Amino acid sequence: MTQRTPLMAGNWKMNLDHHQATHTLQKLAWTLKDAKHDYSAVEVAVFPPFTDLRSVQTLVDADKLQITYGAQDLSAHESGAYTGEISPAFLAKLGVTYALVGHSERREYHAESDALINKKVHSALKAGLVPILCVGEDLDTRRAAAHVQHTLLQLEAALADVTAEQVRTLVIAYEPVWAIGTGETATPEDAQEMSEAIRVRVGELYDAETAAAVRVLYGGSVKSSNVASIMAKPDVDGALVGGASLDPEEFAKIARFQAHEVGL
Numbered sequence: 001m002t003q004r005t006p007l008m009a010g011n012w013k014m015n016l017d018h019h020q021a022t023h024t025l026q027k028l029a030w031t032l033k034d035a036k037h038d039y040s041a042v043e044v045a046v047f048p049p050f051t052d053l054r055s056v057q058t059l060v061d062a063d064k065l066q067i068t069y070g071a072q073d074l075s076a077h078e079s080g081a082y083t084g085e086i087s088p089a090f091l092a093k094l095g096v097t098y099a100l101v102g103h104s105e106r107r108e109y110h111a112e113s114d115a116l117i118n119k120k121v122h123s124a125l126k127a128g129l130v131p132i133l134c135v136g137e138d139l140d141t142r143r144a145a146a147h148v149q150h151t152l153l154q155l156e157a158a159l160a161d162v163t164a165e166q167v168r169t170l171v172i173a174y175e176p177v178w179a180i181g182t183g184e185t186a187t188p189e190d191a192q193e194m195s196e197a198i199r200v201r202v203g204e205l206y207d208a209e210t211a212a213a214v215r216v217l218y219g220g221s222v223k224s225s226n227v228a229s230i231m232a233k234p235d236v237d238g239a240l241v242g243g244a245s246l247d248p249e250e251f252a253k254i255a256r257f258q259a260h261e262v263g264l
C-alpha cells in the first residue's frame with residue numbers, strides 16, 4: 001500500500017508583508033525545531049504572497065529549513081504580454097515546490113473557470129511545480145445535496161489531459177466554501193465523505209495505484225483543536241489552513257497533531 005506523507009499547508013492569503021513573512025517563518029521553524037518535528041512524518045509548507053517569496057527562499061536556504069513553500073496562484077502562460085501575471089517558470093526559479101490552483105477565492109473574485117484552472121494545472125506541471133488543486137461546493141449546493149457531484153465535476157474538468165503519472169504527484173484540496181474563514185468546520189465525516197469520493201473518482205479516471213498515491217487535503221476553519229479528528233479519517237492526508245496558519249505557534253500545533261493526540 002502506498003504511504004502518503006501528510007501535508008500541512010498554510011495559505012497566508014493576502015496577509016504578511018516580506019518583513020512579517022520572514023519573522024513568521026522563523027518563529028514557525030524555531031517552534032517546530034524545539035518540538036523536534038519530524039518533517040518526513042508530516043510535511044509543512046507555507047504559501048506566502050508573491051512579494052514575500054524571495055525573502056522566504058533566502059531564509060529557507062540560509063537556515064537550511066525543511067519547511068517547503070508554494071505560490072497562491074500562477075499564470076497559465078509561460079511568458080509574454082500578460083500584465084500582472086506570474087510565470088510558473090519564475091516561481092520554479094524561486095525554489096517554489098507547490099502552487100495552489102483554483103482556490104475558491106480565485107474562482108469567486110477572479111471568475112476563474114474550470115477551463116482556466118485546467119490550463120493552470122498543466123502550466124504548473126510543465127514548470128515542475130506540484131499543483132494543489134482546490135475543489136469544493138458553496139452552501140446552496142450543499143443544501144441541495146449536490147456537493148459530491150459538483151466537486152467531482154470540478155475535479156474532472158481540472159484533470160483533463162493530465163496523465164496518471166502526473167496525478168500521482170498531485171495534491172487535491174477539498175474546501176467547502178461555506179467553511180472557509182467562517183469558523184464553520186465541516187465534520188470529520190463530511191471531510192472523509194468527499195476525500196473518499198475524490199479518491200474513488202481518481203481511481204475510475206485512472207487506476208488504483210494513482211488513487212492510492214494522490215494526497216487529499218481538507219480545508220476550512222482548521223485549527224489545532226479540530227485537526228486531530230479530521231486527520232483520523234483514512235482518506236484525509238492533510239489540511240489547507242488559512243487563518244490559523246498566520247499564527248506560527250498555532251500552525252506548529254496543527255502540524256504536530258499526532259503529538260497532541262498522544263498528549264506530548
Ligand SMILES: O=C[C@H](O)COP(=O)(O)O
Binds near residue numbers: 011180220222242
Ligand atoms: O486556503 C485556505 C482555506 O481557504 C481555509 O481558510 P480558513 O482556514 O481561514 O478557513
